[in-house]
Amino acid sequence: MPQKYTLTINDREQAVEAEPDMPLLWVLRDKLDMTGTKFGCGVGRCGCCTVHLNGTAVRSCQMPVSGVEGVAITTIEGLSESGTHPVQEAWKEENTAQCGYCQAGQIMSATSLLMANKKPTDSEIDAAMSGNLCRCGTYKRIRKAIVRAGESL
Amino acid sequence: MNRRSFLKVAGLAGGGLALRGFFVSSASAEEVEIDPANSPWFFAELRSDGSIHLELGKHEMGQSAPSGLAMLFAEELGAKWSSVSVSQKSLNARSMPFYKTPQGGTTGGSSSVHTLWGPMRTAGASVREMLIQAASKRWSVPVGELIASEGKVTHSKSGQAIAFHELATSAVTLPVPAEPKLRDPKEFKIIGHPKPNARNSQLSSGMAEYGINKTLPGMKYAAIIRCPVWGGSLKAFRAEAALAMPGVEDVFSIDGVAKIEDPFYAHKPGVVVVADSTWSAFKARDFVEVDWDLGENGRANMDTIAARVEKEEYVKSEVRSDYGDPVATFASAEKTLEVVYESNFQAHMALEPLNATAVVDGDKVEVWTSTQNPMGGSTAIAGALGIAEEGITIHSCPAGGSFGRRANIDFIVEAALVARGAKHPVKVTWSREDDTQHDFFHPYERSVWKGSLDENGEMNSIQNTYAVTGSPHFWWLLHPGFLPYGLKDQKVVGNMLDYPVAVGAWRSVVEHLGAFSEEGFIDEMAHLAGQDPYLFRLEHARRAVVSHGEDDYWGSILSRTVRLLEAVGETLDWNGVLPANKGRGIAVAKFGSTVVVEVAEVEVSAGDFKVTKVDAFVGAGLVVNPQLAENQIEGAILWGISAIKYGKLTFENGQIQERNFDEMELVRMNEVPEMSIHFLEDDGPMGGMGEPGVPALAPAVLNAIFAASGKRLRSLPANREELA
Numbered sequence: 067m068p069q070k071y072t073l074t075i076n077d078r079e080q081a082v083e084a085e086p087d088m089p090l091l092w093v094l095r096d097k098l099d100m101t102g103t104k105f106g107c108g109v110g111r112c113g114c115c116t117v118h119l120n121g122t123a124v125r126s127c128q129m130p131v132s133g134v135e136g137v138a139i140t141t142i143e144g145l146s147e148s149g150t151h152p153v154q155e156a157w158k159e160e161n162t163a164q165c166g167y168c169q170a171g172q173i174m175s176a177t178s179l180l181m182a183n184k185k186p187t188d189s190e191i192d193a194a195m196s197g198n199l200c201r202c203g204t205y206k207r208i209r210k211a212i213v214r215a216g217e218s219l
Numbered sequence: 220m221n222r223r224s225f226l227k228v229a230g231l232a233g234g235g236l237a238l239r240g241f242f243v244s245s246a247s248a249e250e251v252e253i254d255p256a257n258s259p260w261f262f263a264e265l266r267s268d269g270s271i272h273l274e275l276g277k278h279e280m281g282q283s284a285p286s287g288l289a290m291l292f293a294e295e296l297g298a299k300w301s302s303v304s305v306s307q308k309s310l311n312a313r314s315m316p317f318y319k320t321p322q323g324g325t326t327g328g329s330s331s332v333h334t335l336w337g338p339m340r341t342a343g344a345s346v347r348e349m350l351i352q353a354a355s356k357r358w359s360v361p362v363g364e365l366i367a368s369e370g371k372v373t374h375s376k377s378g379q380a381i382a383f384h385e386l387a388t389s390a391v392t393l394p395v396p397a398e399p400k401l402r403d404p405k406e407f408k409i410i411g412h413p414k415p416n417a418r419n420s421q422l423s424s425g426m427a428e429y430g431i432n433k434t435l436p437g438m439k440y441a442a443i444i445r446c447p448v449w450g451g452s453l454k455a456f457r458a459e460a461a462l463a464m465p466g467v468e469d470v471f472s473i474d475g476v477a478k479i480e481d482p483f484y485a486h487k488p489g490v491v492v493v494a495d496s497t498w499s500a501f502k503a504r505d506f507v508e509v510d511w512d513l514g515e516n517g518r519a520n521m522d523t524i525a526a527r528v529e530k531e532e533y534v535k536s537e538v539r540s541d542y543g544d545p546v547a548t549f550a551s552a553e554k555t556l557e558v559v560y561e562s563n564f565q566a567h568m569a570l571e572p573l574n575a576t577a578v579v580d581g582d583k584v585e586v587w588t589s590t591q592n593p594m595g596g597s598t599a600i601a602g603a604l605g606i607a608e609e610g611i612t613i614h615s616c617p618a619g620g621s622f623g624r625r626a627n628i629d630f631i632v633e634a635a636l637v638a639r640g641a642k643h644p645v646k647v648t649w650s651r652e653d654d655t656q657h658d659f660f661h662p663y664e665r666s667v668w669k670g671s672l673d674e675n676g677e678m679n680s681i682q683n684t685y686a687v688t689g690s691p692h693f694w695w696l697l698h699p700g701f702l703p704y705g706l707k708d709q710k711v712v713g714n715m716l717d718y719p720v721a722v723g724a725w726r727s728v729v730e731h732l733g734a735f736s737e738e739g740f741i742d743e744m745a746h747l748a749g750q751d752p753y754l755f756r757l758e759h760a761r762r763a764v765v766s767h768g769e770d771d772y773w774g775s776i777l778s779r780t781v782r783l784l785e786a787v788g789e790t791l792d793w794n795g796v797l798p799a800n801k802g803r804g805i806a807v808a809k810f811g812s813t814v815v816v817e818v819a820e821v822e823v824s825a826g827d828f829k830v831t832k833v834d835a836f837v838g839a840g841l842v843v844n845p846q847l848a849e850n851q852i853e854g855a856i857l858w859g860i861s862a863i864k865y866g867k868l869t870f871e872n873g874q875i876q877e878r879n880f881d882e883m884e885l886v887r888m889n890e891v892p893e894m895s896i897h898f899l900e901d902d903g904p905m906g907g908m909g910e911p912g913v914p915a916l917a918p919a920v921l922n923a924i925f926a927a928s929g930k931r932l933r934s935l936p937a938n939r940e941e942l943a
Contacts, residue, residue, distance in 0.1 A: 102424075105572065107879055108651055112651075149421075149423060192889035209888070
């Protein structure tokens with residue numbers, strides 16, 4: 067049976083109706099038409115669906131909607147309406163993206179890291195980012211963009 | 220068929236030219252006839268805000284080819300690169316003549332930029348000349364006194380300048396010059412310079428319009444249970460349980476292609492679940508009971524293939540090269556070698572799972588998807604639905620990766636069949652499991668190499684016979700060797716095995732298969748000769764240039780190869796000492812006209828290896844965009860590492876068993892090697908960038924593993940247990 071939920075997304079309250087086990091990923095994409103958060107695998111192994119819950123990067127495909135009321139959810143759309151968050155600017159400056167599909171998730175993971183640590187070491191970057199796959203292989207520039215963004219934050 | 224297209228040109232406030240669908244404003248409109256197949260105005264729009272938008276026929280899949288093409292146009296036109304945007308033109312009856320030119324067709328083979336080098340420059344130059352002509356008329360000054368640059372036509376004598384878009388409505392009425400003057404490459408400001416992808420901002424915001432994001436009013440969501448085995452058929456299904464699940468609206472079957480011929484034009488039979496959300500469709504799918512007749516492929520596994528190889532059961536064979544008498548030379552040679560290499564099935568695993576959204580209204584069909592082959596999709600829909608192509612429109616969205624998978628038309632046809640059955644607009648989304656299970660895999664190949672050395676330790680004969688899985692429709696599959704080594708006695712024979720699981724084109728296609736075994740074998744020959752593997756290749760490549768000469772196409776490729784090999788010695792410390800568990804390996808490969816030499820450093824441990832450094836030396840003639848080209852080569856190296864280290868797939872009971880990233884791994888951030896890409900430009904034939912970085916990686920890595928450990932691995936992916 068679909069239930070009613072009130073979600074706090076990007077500082078706004080959103081009312082949705084969904085099955086309790088519907089992952090936040092699909093609530094965002096299919097119920098709220100917020101398609102910045104991407105579907106890649108559905109088993110929490112690719113990172114395309116990364117959002118923040120209270121600033122921490124999580125895989126929204128693993129978060130049933132029934133568990134995320136009352137938590138501050140941030141999606142890629144919430145970083146910046148104009149796509150000009152300092153992390154996104156660093157991404158542009160480093161010509162990071164190729165197909166771009168994984169990059170919203172990469173940016174969300176990176177932003178969560180940088181909000182806690184502006185000068186991550188290489189192994190800290192590895193630890194924070196190794197859950198985000200990039201099939202095009204842009205990792206080298208993702209790392210450079212993270213370092214660059216950290217310098218500007 | 221009405222081939223004439225009319226462009227309604229309206230006098231927009233502030234100038235500018237709106238092209239899409241015959242813009243008509245409240246101002247009086249003049250009709251201008253343009254030929255979609257021959258007029259740059261069909262795809263280039265000079266907007267009233269000064270920006271330039273190109274609607275091209277090539278597909279964006281992360282390889283940035285549309286940006287490359289736009290650079291060629293913008294350079295010749297004299298536009299500012301920052302003012303240019305690109306998208307893909309929809310395929311429909313009106314644009315079909317455009318799609319039938321080289322600007323359209325299939326996107327692939329790393330060929331877009333170099334095949335359209337001439338046409339895109341000519342198109343940009345023709346627009347430049349028409350704008351200059353229009354300004355000349357407006358100012359009554361000679362054409363020779365005008366220049367087009369930075370988005371303006373300028374008359375320095377009088378100090379007058381006018382933005383391109385303000386001349387557009389006059390320029391479009393002029394005849395398109397057939398042979399406009401092209402700019403001198405010495406004056407290039409865009410071509411040859413590092414420039415951002417035209418869609419850079421969009422890509423960093425995560426907001427690019429992938430097919431999977433498409434929504435339409437009243438749209439339903441569908442998931443399909445497809446026959447798990449190639450060639451199988453649907454017997455029956457029971458949908459009661461699924462229909463009772465939340466959000467489910469309908470369950471019905473769709474037929475597969477009537478007869479499987481070319482796999483690129485085949486789709487599978489399936490049972491469709493239509494629901495009010497993707498999640499509901501995916502969940503309900505598990506509750507449909509389906510009876511399949513799996514057919515004879517239902518029992519297939521690697522032993523099936525091995526038996527066909529053993530019995531030489533080939534569906535096609537071709538002698539790809541045959542010089543001299545390698546059999547006799549081998550028989551009488553001082554030292555000989557015979558080795559067998561095997562490449563296994565590999566998956567594409569683009570991160571955007573396949574998807575397509577379709578709406579069907581009688582004999583009109585509209586599809587939104589990402590496709591390398593919209594024309595193929597259109598023809599296939601017409602065949603499957605029994606309608607004329609005139610009514611079909613295909614909108615191709617930028618892809619979240621493709622790597623060859625989206626050249627097949629299966630997911631396009633399915634969506635049209637589903638939309639017809641659902642009687643609503645429908646988005647068909649593939650799960651990751653679907654995308655893997657129903658891939659068209661990189662083929663299996665078993666390659667036998669026999670080589671001999673003369674008394675000087677030089678190679679004097681090579682024989683290669685291989686067996687590869689595929690369809691006789693794959694005219695490209697039986698590959699020649701590259702072998703830039705000047706062999707006078709050489710024979711390459713390709714044999715095709717029937718394919719028990721679907722195979723297709725996977726990034727770098729046959730060159731990946733060919734280079735893998737070839738450059739492992741060459742390395743083994745070097746060691747047989749007791750020589751350094753780098754110098755062995757260099758000396759043979761030099762010998763090839765001496766005996767063949769440099770004046771024809773093949774000669775230019777050979778001399779390019781020598782220059783790249785020489786650059787290795789000049790750039791790297793090839794003989795530098797490495798720690799005991801590390802080794803350095805080299806491999807040479809060619810894709811189209813692009814030659815790539817890769818040197819890999821690998822650290823070997825018990826049962827494992829790690830690629831720590833890769834240097835790639837790339838010869839592709841002129842490099843249109845060094846930044847984006849470097850991006851492609853680096854990405855290709857990582858693609859190659861994933862394949863040699865992690866790409867293992869298990870083929871049993873007619874199915875690839877692995878389904879998702881909990882069963883298959885890919886290279887991640889923590890395993891990226893140090894990478895340096897060295898481009899060596901020359902005046903030779905221009906090559907592409909998307910695929911050429913892949914083929915040399917795997918053999919370079921295996922050759923490095925040998926250098927580190929003394930163990931020669933001969934399979935793709937590498938069998939790490941052999942390192943234990």
